[in-house]
Amino acid sequence: MSDKTAKDIENEVSDWWKTSIIDMEPGKIHYGGYAIQDLIGNISFPGMIWLMTRGELPSKGQAALLEAALVAAVDHGPQAPSIAIARMAATCGVGLNNAMASAVNVLGDVHGGAGEQAVALYHDIVARMDGGQNLVDATAAGLDHQIAEHGKHIPGFGHRFHPLDPRAPRLLSLVEKAAADGIVSGRFGQIASQIEETLLTRKGKRIPMNIDGATAVIYAELGFAAPLARGLFCLSRSVGILAHAWEQTNQGGRNKGPIPRRLIWNYDGPERRPVPSDLNGD
Numbered sequence: 001m002s003d004k005t006a007k008d009i010e011n012e013v014s015d016w017w018k019t020s021i022i023d024m025e026p027g028k029i030h031y032g033g034y035a036i037q038d039l040i041g042n043i044s045f046p047g048m049i050w051l052m053t054r055g056e057l058p059s060k061g062q063a064a065l066l067e068a069a070l071v072a073a074v075d076h077g078p079q080a081p082s083i084a085i086a087r088m089a090a091t092c093g094v095g096l097n098n099a100m101a102s103a104v105n106v107l108g109d110v111h112g113g114a115g116e117q118a119v120a121l122y123h124d125i126v127a128r129m130d131g132g133q134n135l136v137d138a139t140a141a142g143l144d145h146q147i148a149e150h151g152k153h154i155p156g157f158g159h160r161f162h163p164l165d166p167r168a169p170r171l172l173s174l175v176e177k178a179a180a181d182g183i184v185s186g187r188f189g190q191i192a193s194q195i196e197e198t199l200l201t202r203k204g205k206r207i208p209m210n211i212d213g214a215t216a217v218i219y220a221e222l223g224f225a226a227p228l229a230r231g232l233f234c235l236s237r238s239v240g241i242l243a244h245a246w247e248q249t250n251q252g253g254r255n256k257g258p259i260p261r262r263l264i265w266n267y268d269g270p271e272r273r274p275v276p277s278d279l280n281g282d
Ligand SMILES: CC(C)(COP(=O)(O)OP(=O)(O)OC[C@H]1O[C@@H](n2cnc3c(N)ncnc32)[C@H](O)[C@@H]1OP(=O)(O)O)[C@@H](O)C(=O)NCCC(=O)NCCSC(=O)C[C@@](O)(CC(=O)O)C(=O)O
Pocket: 073, 075, 076, 079, 080, 081, 110, 111, 112, 114, 152, 153, 154, 155, 156, 157, 158, 159, 160, 161, 199, 203, 207, 210, 211, 212, 213
């Protein structure tokens, strides 16, 4: 027989889930201590994302910068695997939530994950600067380390489609303005620009910052941990994913594959051959 008292059991039950995010009782909902009815109509959606992931409310300037990053990464058309998958899923007879989940599930290290890697790289360079190295040397050492550990492609730089990703310079200009207004330090923007310079010197050609490199600057400036950069990209891209899944649903189409049906893939397996007649023999 258990020696547990009713109080022990009550404590065990109430400790089962612990969260500092939400507090509730009948008729009352508080996020991080703030009543939901006071938040509704008073804070923006980015402000809410900040409160939920950071536990505090952002300043107006911080929320505006976060919003800019979220707006910038919303969509990149059906060339992006996540968007194509959302559209294909929408033709399979599934609901919008299934189409969205299928699409979000392919956001990983290679597609959508460069922002997380870029934040980690920027943090590594900051740590070197805090250790006494100047910007140029810390960047060079950070890049050497990145290449040794993860290969020659520096996350957040280069693009397969855009010679200059139009999203990056605009975001960087907002970071510069926020730094001038004292909202952020501007340190991560300087690091990302120095990475571009170092790559130019090393490769003899410009490998410009892309959307992930630029949003990573914002997430790092705003103090988001590297893994949250991936989560925030997922939130942002989910808007594009939803829009494409909904558009495709309305366009119709059944079982739409990744290429038109008249096209076929390249087969490079064995020649056509008969199944051996003695398969079950010794
Ligand atoms: C993106 C791409 C594969 C493009 O490559 P490319 O095809 O142009 O060139 P490659 O043939 O790989 O390289 C040719 C020569 O340039 C050198 N080179 C190129 N990039 C270099 C680099 N970063 N660091 C050093 N060197 C570089 C390379 O070393 C080589 O030099 P060499 O060996 O001397 O001949 C490449 O940059 C890359 O991996 N970037 C890092 C990962 C990254 O940030 N991913 C996010 C991209 S944004 C995104 O995903 C969001 C999206 O936009 C998606 C969408 O597009 O839908 C959306 O919104 O959804």
